[in-house]
Amino acid sequence: MMPRPAFPVGPLWMIGCGNMGGAMLRRWLDAGLDPATVTVVTRSGAGVPDGIRSLRAPPVDERAATLVLAVKPQQLDAVAPMLASIRPRLLVSVLAGVEEPALAGRIPAGAVVRAMPNLPVAIGRGVTALFSSSADAGVRDAATALAAPLGLAEWIADEGMFDAVTALAGCGPGFVFRFADALAAAGTSLGLPQDQARRLALATLAGSAEMALTADEAPATLADRVASLGGSTREGLNVLDRDDALVDLLRRTLAASARRNAEMAAAAR
Ligand SMILES: NC(=O)C1=CN([C@@H]2O[C@H](COP(=O)(O)OP(=O)(O)OC[C@H]3O[C@@H](n4cnc5c(N)ncnc54)[C@H](OP(=O)(O)O)[C@@H]3O)[C@@H](O)[C@H]2O)C=CC1
Ligand SMILES: O=C(O)[C@@H]1CCC=N1
Missing domain, CATH: 1.10.3730.10 (ProC C-terminal domain-like)
Incomplete structure (x- = not known):
């Protein structure tokens, strides 16, 4: 079996940690993600795994290398203002429907990747569809490294297919x-x-x-x-x-x- 690609280097912040964010994060931790590199931001602190830094807002004097957005699509506009100055290398969004330009316009980042996981990622047997307009190999490798421990990872060439992929695999x-x-x-x-x-x-x-x-x-x-x-x-x-x-x-x-x-x-x- 091929060795799994290493997790992206640097701090990983997750915004929202409910059914899906929590499932992904727990699986990443089981797969060896260093808990000391992870910060979770939610309103209540509910659902954050033990031993993970849990905050109500992003820390002002720190930077994230990877920002994982796992709030509901309807919550995007509530969280976007507090994320506008972080400028992570990579923004990964699991929001159903919300397109790359809508994300990039609200949350500046080196690159945006849309990911559509499904709930069995919790046991490493999920499906994660990935899309990015970036052809940068580093961006794609980093996103693939995050998706690989979750189960089957597939890149989708056309963002127009993402709603269909979401309906089939996400739902x-x-x-x-x-x-x-x-x-x-x-x-x-x-x-x-x-x-x-x-x-x-x-x-x-x-x-x-x-x-x-x-x-x-x-x-x-x-x-x-x-x-x-x-x-x-x-x-x-x-x-x-x-x-x-x-x-x-x-x-x-x-x-x-x-x-x-x-x-x-x-x-x-
Ligand atoms: N559930 C699934 O199977 C799948 C879900 N998705 C996508 O995942 C995303 C999340 O869905 P799901 O996990 O089901 O939803 P949940 O409601 O379970 O989780 C939402 C999370 O966002 C947090 N949150 C809400 N508002 C804020 C805020 N203003 N600031 C910070 N954190 C906030 C909530 O915590 P708190 O209330 O404490 O703030 C909670 O941790 C959606 O965009 C969905 O499209 C994609 C694929 C599959
Ligand atoms: O129901 C939803 O909107 C999300 C997207 C895919 C699965 N759950």
């Missing part, structure tokens, strides 16, 4: 968790005890995803291997496949999320 765990509950509930409706249905549903999802990830065949081929001719899986698949029911449902699901990302982008322009 995706929400849809998968909902699917897991639905699968379990369907088992319960056939008479299984609730806790057992949940265990079976989660283990089935985990095993199937792991198998599909490592298989040479496409998921459709794997599905056909489960569906014996004249058997019960085919009967179930017929329900999902009739009129493209599942595909249509997910198309509408992702389209709704992508639309909301575009709205948040427009609001920040």
Whole structure:
């Protein structure tokens, strides 16, 4: 296995440390990020890992090399003024929707990278999509080094694709968790005890995803291997496949999320 790239050198400040910022920071610390280099700024101090400097405003007489922005898009204008004079080498924003020019216009930085992580980054099995208009290898290496311990990291060439990537991978765990509950509930409706249905549903999802990830065949081929001719899986698949029911449902699901990302982008322009 290739060694992971080293974390960017210098102080790392994280603005906002809730569900996503907290998940990323905990994973970075587990992966060897030096806690002494980290400062977190929030209003309440809630959610900051033990042993990490937690402040209510950025320290005035210090500089960050890397600034990670992890507040909600609607909170950008509340935090931007206090970040305007920091001028970090690298600004990494995980804000859904908010585009690079909107970030660069509010928070001057050597370079801006948009990152779209998802919640399984907490266990190093997430997805992080990255975009930057900068072609600077140092910038890209630094962002890749931050994303690598979080799971799969993929650069997106066209920022116009970022809302779609956000809908699929950023929001995706929400849809998968909902699917897991639905699968379990369907088992319960056939008479299984609730806790057992949940265990079976989660283990089935985990095993199937792991198998599909490592298989040479496409998921459709794997599905056909489960569906014996004249058997019960085919009967179930017929329900999902009739009129493209599942595909249509997910198309509408992702389209709704992508639309909301575009709205948040427009609001920040
Ligand atoms: N949750 C997810 O799965 C994903 C989220 N994202 C993105 O991550 C970002 C954060 O989302 P999420 O973690 O879910 O949201 P949370 O509400 O959980 O976290 C927001 C954080 O911002 C802090 N905050 C809010 N206002 C201020 C302020 N004025 N000054 C300093 N800190 C502030 C909050 O702390 P306090 O209230 O104490 O100030 C909190 O730590 C969003 O932009 C979202 O688009 C991206 C991918 C996935
Ligand atoms: O729901 C949201 O807006 C964020 C973006 C991706 C996941 N959560």
